Amino acid sequence: MTRELVYTGFITLDGSVDSPGGTAEGHPGGGWVFDTDFVPEAYSLKAEELEETTALLFGRRSYEAFSSFWPTSEDHAAYQDLPKYVASATLGEDALVDGWGPTTVLRSTEDVARLKQTEGGAIFIHGSAELALRLGEAGLIDRYNLLMFPYLLPGGKTIFGARGADRRDLSLRDSATYANGVLKLVYDVRR
Template sequence: MARELVWTGFMTLDGIVDSPGGVVEGHPQGGWVLSTPFDEEAFSLKGEEIAETSALMFGRRSYKDFAPEWNGSPDHAAYQDIPKIVVSSSLDEADLHEGWGETRILRSTEDVATEKAGDGGTIFIHGSAELARRLGEAGLIDRYHLLLFPVTLGTGKRFLPTSAHDRQDLRLRDSVAYGNGVVKLVYDVVR
């Protein structure tokens, strides 16, 4: 049975996905997640995902950002032993972060399709918006987990394609609005 591939990410109302954690990530208005009042319940989706995750997938930039922060972090201990997959045409084995569990490199969208066609559980793509957009356009994403934040930034990296692409219908699986204005949206891709 083929593996399910899920993109999970934080997004502003105007579709911006970059620099949710701070300006160090490159956006002058970075840190928009942290400027939203904290509501633990709004982040319960992350715990739900861990229970379902058999592997984590990242693009090169997200891997290089997350690996040093999450490895050994008490807040991310659940991710420690989950196998990681990095999709990159330029990353070398020597660039992998030691001590963060099994990590493999895939080189192309075709490699991801082969991985997805194999046996195993659900693979969650964290961050990595460009990778997720490319895999979505290739018909490889099965589900989207979004935490939509009540802010607009006007500029930044958008998750949604800005060029012509084939229509992709989605079916709402779950949604919850939280007291801090964050909305959880879980969509299945309709095939």
């Protein structure tokens, strides 16, 4: 049996995952998560994920961003000792953060496919738009846990690919709507 690979992230109505935390992340329209009224129950999916996450997978840029504050964040303390994987052809072992659980660099999509064949539970991908795009197109992502925000962000990064990419069929596992316009959408990839 293979391990489940889950992409989890914030996304806009037009499918952009670009710069949810602010314009410093790259998109001039960034910061849309913090521009949305805070409704605690809209983030319940994140607490649910904590219970089933057995490992984390990042692309290089997301690893560098998250590893600068997650190791000391009380909100992310449950991730502290979990195994972490970074998919990168360029990240050196010397760039890995000490004291944040075991971390392994994976150099290719094939390395990620081999990781899925190991024993263990669900592996969650946070951020990492380019990695999610590549792994989705390779048929390696099994589920999408999305919090969709009521914005359009033309020109933003997407995790679903360009026009003409192969179609992927999804099955709705769970959904909810919240007073601030956020939607919870959990889809399994149908094979």
